[in-house]
Amino acid sequence: MEMIRTGNLKKSYMPGKVEVKALNGVDTSIEHGEFVAIMGPSGGGKSTFLNLVGMLDTPTSGEIYIDGSDVTKMNSNTRAEYRLKHIGFVFQFFNLFNELTAVENVMFPMMLNKQSGYKYRAKELLNLVGLGDRLHHLPSELSGGQQQRVTIARSLANDPKMLLADEPTGNLDTKSSIEIIELFRKLNQERGQTIVMVTHSPEIGGMADRIIHFRDGIIENL
Amino acid sequence: MPVDLRCALFYSRKDIFKNKKIFAFITLSIIFATANIIVINGLTDGMIKDLVDNTIESSSGHLNIYPADNERFIEGLGVKEQRLAALEEVEAYSPRLSASGVLSNKELSASVAILALDPDKERRTTKLLDKITKGMALNSNDNNAILVSYRLAEDLKLDVGDEAELAFENGKSKVYNVKGIIRTGAADFDSSTVIMPLNEANQQLAFDNSASVILIKLSDKELADAYMPVIMQVLGVSNVKTWKEETEYLLSFAEAWQSFSSIISAVGLVAAAISVGIIIYINVIHKTRQIGIMKAIGAKDDFIFTVFLMEAVLFGVIGVSIGDGVGYFAVKYLEAHPFPEPMLGSMAPRFYMYLLYDASLVTMLTVILAAVYPAFIAGRMNIIKAIWGD
Numbered sequence: 001m002e003m004i005r006t007g008n009l010k011k012s013y014m015p016g017k018v019e020v021k022a023l024n025g026v027d028t029s030i031e032h033g034e035f036v037a038i039m040g041p042s043g044g045g046k047s048t049f050l051n052l053v054g055m056l057d058t059p060t061s062g063e064i065y066i067d068g069s070d071v072t073k074m075n076s077n078t079r080a081e082y083r084l085k086h087i088g089f090v091f092q093f094f095n096l097f098n099e100l101t102a103v104e105n106v107m108f109p110m111m112l113n114k115q116s117g118y119k120y121r122a123k124e125l126l127n128l129v130g131l132g133d134r135l136h137h138l139p140s141e142l143s144g145g146q147q148q149r150v151t152i153a154r155s156l157a158n159d160p161k162m163l164l165a166d167e168p169t170g171n172l173d174t175k176s177s178i179e180i181i182e183l184f185r186k187l188n189q190e191r192g193q194t195i196v197m198v199t200h201s202p203e204i205g206g207m208a209d210r211i212i213h214f215r216d217g218i219i220e221n222l
Numbered sequence: 223m224p225v226d227l228r229c230a231l232f233y234s235r236k237d238i239f240k241n242k243k244i245f246a247f248i249t250l251s252i253i254f255a256t257a258n259i260i261v262i263n264g265l266t267d268g269m270i271k272d273l274v275d276n277t278i279e280s281s282s283g284h285l286n287i288y289p290a291d292n293e294r295f296i297e298g299l300g301v302k303e304q305r306l307a308a309l310e311e312v313e314a315y316s317p318r319l320s321a322s323g324v325l326s327n328k329e330l331s332a333s334v335a336i337l338a339l340d341p342d343k344e345r346r347t348t349k350l351l352d353k354i355t356k357g358m359a360l361n362s363n364d365n366n367a368i369l370v371s372y373r374l375a376e377d378l379k380l381d382v383g384d385e386a387e388l389a390f391e392n393g394k395s396k397v398y399n400v401k402g403i404i405r406t407g408a409a410d411f412d413s414s415t416v417i418m419p420l421n422e423a424n425q426q427l428a429f430d431n432s433a434s435v436i437l438i439k440l441s442d443k444e445l446a447d448a449y450m451p452v453i454m455q456v457l458g459v460s461n462v463k464t465w466k467e468e469t470e471y472l473l474s475f476a477e478a479w480q481s482f483s484s485i486i487s488a489v490g491l492v493a494a495a496i497s498v499g500i501i502i503y504i505n506v507i508h509k510t511r512q513i514g515i516m517k518a519i520g521a522k523d524d525f526i527f528t529v530f531l532m533e534a535v536l537f538g539v540i541g542v543s544i545g546d547g548v549g550y551f552a553v554k555y556l557e558a559h560p561f562p563e564p565m566l567g568s569m570a571p572r573f574y575m576y577l578l579y580d581a582s583l584v585t586m587l588t589v590i591l592a593a594v595y596p597a598f599i600a601g602r603m604n605i606i607k608a609i610w611g612d
Contacts (some may be wrong), residue, residue: 047610056518056605076520084520091609095515097233098241109519111229154519 002065003162003194004030004053009062011048011217022048024217025062032067032161035065035188035195037208044214046198047166053196054087054164055079066163084113088155090165095151096139102126102150103135118157123155128220145176152183162194163187169204181207225363227532230525234532237505248501252589256492256545257552259487259581264553264571266483270476271572272283274469279349280406282468283316283437284446285453288461293431295319302457303434309456311440312447314346317433319423325416327378334374334416336390338423347439350406350417357402358381362419367401369417374405379530390426408569463539491588498537499592502530506600513600514608527601534593538586546578553577 009026012019023045030036038046051057053064053175055071064071067086074082083089096105103122110118126132129149139147148168155163165184169177181204187193199205213220238245289296296302299317306315319338324331341360345351351359351369360367368388370380371588380386380400389395398418405412424431440449446464454462466473506513513526553573560570 051606054518056609080517080520080522082520083518089515089518091515091518093510093511093610097236097512097515099236100233104236108229108233111232112226112520112525114226114229158520 001032002029003034003066003067003167004028004162005031005063006049006053007063007065009049009052009064010060011045011052011057012060021192021217023052023059023062026214026217026219028212028219030194030196032062032194033183033188033192035209036197037205038196038198038214039200039202039205039211039212040214042125042200045217046214048217049214050164050166050196050198051132053073054089055083084109085158086161087156088160088163090148090151090155090163090168092167092170096147096154098139100158101138102131102142102153105150106157109154113158115158122153122157125156126150128156142214143176144172145179148172149183150178152180152187156187156193160193162196165197165200167197167200177201177204226525227528230528230532231536233529234536237529238533238536242552244501244505245537247542248537249496249544251494251497252537252541252585253545253548255490255588256542256581256585257549258490259584260546260577261552261556261571262483262486263480263580264549264573265556265569265575266476266480267574267577268557268572269569270472270479272569273472273476274465276407277469277472278443280353281348281350281408282465283347283412283578284440284443284465285438285450286465286468286572287436287438287453287457287459288463289434290460295429295434295460297438299431299433299436303458305456306372306436306438306453309451309452311445312438313441314439316340316343316347316437317420318344318435318437319420319427319429319432320434321423321427322391323416325378326373326387326389327384330378332374332377332414334388334414336388336423337415337417338420339417340420343468344437350404353406354402354406355405357400359402359421360417362421362564364401364419365422365425366396366399367418368398369402369404370400371412371415372403372405373413374415375400385448388418392427394426396426442465487584491585494541494585495588495592498534498589499596502533502593503596506530506596509600510603510608510611513603514605514610518609519601523601527597528601530597530600531590531593534590534597535586538589541589542582542585546582549581550578561601 006026006028009023011023012021026049038049040046052059053066059072071079072084097108100108103126106122106125107118110121123135125137129152131146131149134142134146142150169180170197172180184195184197185207188195205211287296303315306312316339321336323334325334341351341362354369355372359388360369378386382400382402384400386400387395387397404417438453440446443465450464452460454460511607516526550573553571557570557573
């Protein structure tokens with residue numbers, strides 16, 4: 001069953017006077033429970049694709065279906081609500097809220113979603129990512145690998161249908177990178193989480209079920 | 223509820239306490255703005271109240287009866303006094319006679335306003351005779367004594383116990399003993415007034431128990447407007463003025479002064495508003511990526527707007543609460559340690575509860591308004607630009 005399907009997906013920007021086609025007709029689908037790596041050279045359209053399927057941006061044209069829903073027709077508020085309930089994000093630069101502790105960072109999306117028992121669940125998630133002993137540390141008191149694990153715990157807060165990760169190991173050393181990917185693998189296998197991960201690293205990409213290559217705004221068939 | 227206020231409050235609270243120096247800076251500016259409004263308005267209101275009270279206490283009753291048009295004196299004084307004494311709301315009354323004359327001390331002399339009164343009735347009606355700064359007050363039978371206003375005494379080099387010759391407007395003159403020096407705070411009065419007993423003045427001026435005005439003290443000065451028609455009807459008089467009419471010039475001065483103090487308060491408020499607005503704007507700019515992340519994980523525009531507006535509310539609540547306290551204690555301190563003032567002797571602010579309400583409301587609204595624009599900018603931020611700066 002398809003988790004993500006795109007049809008003739010296009011995205012153009014006008015950073016100056018010349019139009020840049022970031023995506024130029026992408027047709028693809030990703031199944032429920034798949035762990036997919038998106039790879040390709042810089043400027044190939046990987047992050048643009050992730051932003052579009054993550055509903056952070058709107059396409060110039062084309063279709064995006066998430067779990068059967070046409071998300072291109074949703075307004076800004078509906079998209080925000082959908083992201084909150086069904087999509088988890090992990091970014092390259094950890095991007096935690098600096099003024100909140102680890103447990104508060106994980107609680108935050110659940111509070112936003114008006115969930116009850118958020119503190120207990122936040123602790124559970126931090127235990128899951130191996131940070132049960134760092135609950136009340138601020139991001140500045142955690143290592144890069146630990147911060148990224150807090151980000152992953154936060155992305156799981158509302159039990160999303162899919163996790164989107166944009167170069168999640170880009171700022172980590174090899175050991176931490178492998179730990180993060182192993183964590184993704186564990187979530188994928190044990191919780192059936194659909195994971196779409198952009199990476200530059202062939203080693204990291206190789207740990208996914210499938211790799212989709214982007215070049216010049218289209219999917220490259222290797 | 224469209225926005226989860228609890229969640230917005232949670233983040234706002236964490237955010238404003240993160241940087242203690244910025245928190246202290248913003249809070250201090252709000253504290254000073256609030257306290258400034260309380261002290262300045264307390265001072266203005268206190269000064270106006272002192273001026274009005276002083277005027278009523280020394281030169282006006284709550285109601286004043288004047289002679290009919292084209293008459294110099296009030297006719298039938300005895301009957302009118304009897305009728306006044308029978309009225310329930312009239313606590314006291316004091317007939318006064320005004321005349322002119324020349325007071326001389328050796329080679330020095332000055333034109334004076336003669337104010338003749340019945341000391342016993344005057345004491346029950348006004349506090350004029352309490353304002354003697356040196357010597358003693360008059361008695362009704364002090365036929366050879368006068369009180370002299372302090373500037374007149376200075377001009378004529380008179381002191382208590384000295385003798386001075388008073389020439390009346392009818393040409394008669396008599397030597398009086400200066401029994402006391404009086405200072406009311408009213409410039410006109412203090413510069414050239416001689417006070418003497420009413421009986422003595424009537425006798426010297428050959429008047430038949432006359433008065434130029436009757437001051438009436440009511441049980442409550444706020445009854446003046448309502449009671450004026452009663453007085454007019456019962457006494458059969460047509461020319462009656464309330465204390466408000468008598469102090470109209472003071473009230474218009476007060477109005478002008480209040481406008482001036484409003485400008486001073488507004489300057490403080492604008493300074494606080496600019497501080498809050500700029501700090502929240504800078505905070506929004508510094509937090510661009512975090513705002514992007516917040517939106518990426520599902521926060522709606524109005525939630526982000528609420529977070530930053532809530533920060534202003536928190537700054538406002540904390541700053542205004544402390545500012546109210548600072549303002550209250552500053553006013554209380556100045557009440558106990560008034561400024562010296564040449565006319566009234568001293569000038570001090572007065573504390574009224576409405577000063578707290580007004581200052582709190584105006585400062586809160588200003589601080590919240592100052593945060594609207596940066597909060598709006600935060601709410602409208604584009605996610606992609608906010609996270610990646612593209």
